[in-house]
Amino acid sequence: MHKINAALVFFTRIIGKGHSAAKKLCSALNVNVLSKTALRNIEKKLEGAANDVASKVMKDAALELRKAGNGDEIIQFGVSVDGTWQRRVYPYLNGCVSAISGDNGKILDIELMSKI
Numbered sequence: 441m442h443k444i445n446a447a448l449v450f451f452t453r454i455i456g457k458g459h460s461a462a463k464k465l466c467s468a469l470n471v472n473v474l475s476k477t478a479l480r481n482i483e484k485k486l487e488g489a490a491n492d493v494a495s496k497v498m499k500d501a502a503l504e505l506r507k508a509g510n511g512d513e514i515i516q517f518g519v520s521v522d523g524t525w526q527r528r529v530y531p532y533l534n535g536c537v538s539a540i541s542g543d544n545g546k547i548l549d550i551e552l553m554s555k556i
Contacts, residue, residue: 445474449482494550501546508543518542523553 452462459476466473474482509515523537533555539548 445478446482446486448474449479450486453483453486498547498549501541501544501548504544504546505541505548519548 448462448465452458452465455461459474459479462479463473505517506515509517518541520540520542521537522540523535525535526532535553535555537551537553539550540546541548
């Protein structure tokens, strides 16, 4: 996987677009277009890397709270929990919930949901 291809896929996913937007951008820049299969393969690799980083960051945030708990087996701390469902023209069946520490402001957990 070339870095430029990974950057293209990352960019299009960050702005919420997919293959058709990547195709338009590549055409405007007069560069070769990634096939839909190649784009999906790179997306899967980026998803795996993002999940690994997110898990590590959330685990580190929880360990930070545990260390601040003075060695107690059970620690008490405040959290803010919020969730949302994807909305556009018609109702989607995807949503997410996040738990953020009130003590250090870091994300402790994220859960993706689907009504299916």
